[in-house]
Amino acid sequence: MKLNLNIEPLSNWAPVSNGPLIISGPCSAETEEQLLATARLLKQTGKVHVLRAGIWKPRTRPGEFEGIGAVGLEWLNKAKAETGFPIAVEVANAKHVEEALAAKVDILWIGARSTVNPFTVQEIADALKGVDIPVMVKNPINPDLSLWIGALERINGAGITKIAAIHRGFSSFEKTAFRNEPMWDLAINLKTLLPELPILNDPSHICGSRELIPFISQKALDLDMQGLMIEAHIDPTVAWTDAKQQVTPAALSEIIDGFILRKAESKNPEFTDKLAGLREKIDKIDDQIFQKLAERMKVVEQIGEFKRDNDVTILQVSRWDEILQKRVSYGSVLNLDKDFSAKILELIHNESIRRQTAIMNSAKADLG
Numbered sequence: 252m253k254l255n256l257n258i259e260p261l262s263n264w265a266p267v268s269n270g271p272l273i274i275s276g277p278c279s280a281e282t283e284e285q286l287l288a289t290a291r292l293l294k295q296t297g298k299v300h301v302l303r304a305g306i307w308k309p310r311t312r313p314g315e316f317e318g319i320g321a322v323g324l325e326w327l328n329k330a331k332a333e334t335g336f337p338i339a340v341e342v343a344n345a346k347h348v349e350e351a352l353a354a355k356v357d358i359l360w361i362g363a364r365s366t367v368n369p370f371t372v373q374e375i376a377d378a379l380k381g382v383d384i385p386v387m388v389k390n391p392i393n394p395d396l397s398l399w400i401g402a403l404e405r406i407n408g409a410g411i412t413k414i415a416a417i418h419r420g421f422s423s424f425e426k427t428a429f430r431n432e433p434m435w436d437l438a439i440n441l442k443t444l445l446p447e448l449p450i451l452n453d454p455s456h457i458c459g460s461r462e463l464i465p466f467i468s469q470k471a472l473d474l475d476m477q478g479l480m481i482e483a484h485i486d487p488t489v490a491w492t493d494a495k496q497q498v499t500p501a502a503l504s505e506i507i508d509g510f511i512l513r514k515a516e517s518k519n520p521e522f523t524d525k526l527a528g529l530r531e532k533i534d535k536i537d538d539q540i541f542q543k544l545a546e547r548m549k550v551v552e553q554i555g556e557f558k559r560d561n562d563v564t565i566l567q568v569s570r571w572d573e574i575l576q577k578r579v580s581y582g583s584v585l586n587l588d589k590d591f592s593a594k595i596l597e598l599i600h601n602e603s604i605r606r607q608t609a610i611m612n613s614a615k616a617d618l619g
């Protein structure tokens with residue numbers, strides 16, 4: 252299934268030719284000096300295309316620094332006049348949109364805590380009606396692809412065609428190495444549904460600590476994401492917000508130098524021939540896997556009928572457990588990841604249960 256949105260290519264509105272779009276700047280604009288000094292050093296790297304700064308900050312608890320407010324727009328404009336950077340800010344309500352538009356901000360983004368709320372997104376969309384400005388939509392904090400798509404649809408519905416998504420990871424109950432779990436499959440699903448949608452990655456919010464940023468950035472580029480939003484601060488150690496995840500402009504420059512830029516495809520005939528041959532092999536193997544799965548399901552259905560006719564339950568925990576143990580260890584001998592094997596078996600077992608449930612609900616065979 253493909254979705255139908257009217258989306259312009261990134262090159263129509265972002266100052267980028269080849270390579271990823273790099274958006275950088277402090278998590279929060281704190282003082283005029285901090286913002287201008289950071290912007291100057293970012294400019295000196297020659298590797299940044301857009302200057303960002305948070306001026307309205309949604310905070311979990313009241314009493315924390317909630318952003319410098321509209322005065323930050325003046326500082327951003329000073330930075331823009333000096334460096335030539337287009338400027339980007341987060342907006343979370345209609346008033347923010349009005350103030351940002353009045354200050355001639357070049358690019359807006361909607362944060363994860365706003366994307367989660369359709370009322371908020373609609374309010375922002377309504378405030379944008381008739382305006383031609385690029386809008387980037389971060390994923391919602393919870394891993395809900397429909398909410399993310401819904402927000403993109405609302406913004407597009409307001410007539411905004413310069414749209415991008417920003418993948419910033421998802422809150423999870425479990426504590427992991429990441430501040431926000433990447434859950435890459437959601438971004439991949441979004442790209443599959445909307446191939447023309449530019450997707451950028453925000454490694455700062457995924458990682459929560461600067462050490463992991465190069466790894467996550469490279470992975471995003473390898474998944475064909477078209478840009479990165481990386482927070483940078485003149486002195487991250489004294490940053491008022493998100494100190495651990497910000498990098499200095501010099502560190503940002505090193506991170507960017509370390510990227511390996513891979514292209515979406517190669518026109519080299521040797522490469523394309525070899526790839527076509529390998530893909531043919533995969534097609535044959537996939538056919539075999541599906542034939543075997545269909546065969547297995549036929550046997551599962553026979554067992555289902557047998558159980559129905561003898562009033563035996565569908566779920567057989569000890570048999571299921573035996574299958575899981577045996578196949579997962581067999582899989583690891585074959586160099587298959589244990590989690591991967593377990594996930595596939597779970598999918599198969601769920602399908603067995605679904606089919607046997609349908610059989611249980613059908614009439615018993617005449618046992619004569």
Ligand SMILES: O=C(O)C(=O)C[C@]1(C(=O)O)C=C[C@@H](O)C=C1
Nearest residue numbers: 554565566567568570571600603
């Ligand atoms: O062995 C059975 O009893 C089956 O119905 C097959 C099967 C399976 O798919 O392997 C399905 C359900 C049971 O919980 C255990 C195993």
